[in-house]
Amino acid sequence: MTKLEAIIQPSRFEAVKEVLAELGVEGMTISDVRGHGRQKGHTEVYRGREYTVDLVPKIKIEMVLADNLVNAAVDAIVQSAGTGKIGDGKIFLSKVDEAIRIRNHERGVAAL
Numbered sequence: 001m002t003k004l005e006a007i008i009q010p011s012r013f014e015a016v017k018e019v020l021a022e023l024g025v026e027g028m029t030i031s032d033v034r035g036h037g038r039q040k041g042h043t044e045v046y047r048g049r050e051y052t053v054d055l056v057p058k059i060k061i062e063m064v065l066a067d068n069l070v071n072a073a074v075d076a077i078v079q080s081a082g083t084g085k086i087g088d089g090k091i092f093l094s095k096v097d098e099a100i101r102i103r104n105h106e107r108g109v110a111a112l
Contacts, residue, residue: 001096001109002070004077006061007033008089012081013059019076020063027112028063038086058089064096066109 008016013030020028034055043052065073074091082088101111 001064003064003094003096005092006077007058008081010059015080019080023072031060033058033060
């Protein structure tokens with residue numbers, strides 16, 4: 001099993017959610033997050049005053065997948081979230097040793 005964490009633009013979330021559902025991804029956790037990478041934010045003008053927005057709003061998607069779905073999920077996220085511009089986001093993958101469904105004690109991929 002692999003944990004996939006994707007940080008994406010909020011405007012691309014619905015497209016990503018749809019392609020993951022088409023792949024058969026059944027569960028995910030979504031968080032509204034803020035941060036910056038290389039772009040270091042941007043400046044905006046509000047009521048005639050300029051200020052710096054250094055923590056940009058993003059969406060964080062977390063899911064644990066069976067290993068046979070990981071490459072397809074990564075490809076789907078890259079295709080649907082990518083615009084080719086700075087700030088598109090990142091995907092992080094890490095191994096998961098065990099998953100346990102609390103309700104009925106199922107373990108491993110069956111618990112997903």
